[in-house]
Amino acid sequence: MANSPQAKKRARQIARRTDVNKARRSRIRTYLRRVEEAIASGDKDAAQNALRAAQPELMRGVSKGVFHKNTASRKISRLSSRVKALS
Structure with a gap:
């Protein structure tokens, strides 16, 4: 358990x-x-719109340190190739 005032403050910050x-x-x-x-429903337009909405959210997660850059790039790449395959 945190004893010093600094450690207590850090614990509060980490929780937030x-x-x-x-x-x-x-x-x-x-x-x-x-x-x-x-993608599962087979609706290409809906999939494209959903992917277009998801991309900035993923990259925002990268800039905020929630995801690694390569992880987000890999997810976007795989989803976009799956959306592209719908026809």
């Missing part, structure tokens, strides 16, 4: 940051799920 990161990760997963559902 964890909540923010958890919410952001959840929001990104929701966007990705929408893309997956549109």
Whole structure:
């Protein structure tokens, strides 16, 4: 357990940051799920729109330190190739 005032403050900050990161990760997963559902339904227009909405959210997660840059790039790449394959 944190004893010094500095350690107590850091524990509070970490708790706040964890909540923010958890919410952001959840929001990104929701966007990705929408893309997956549109792909599963076979609706190319809906899938393209969902992917277009998901890309900036993913990259925002990268800039905020929730995801690694390569992870987001890989997810976008794989989803876009799957959307492209719909026809």
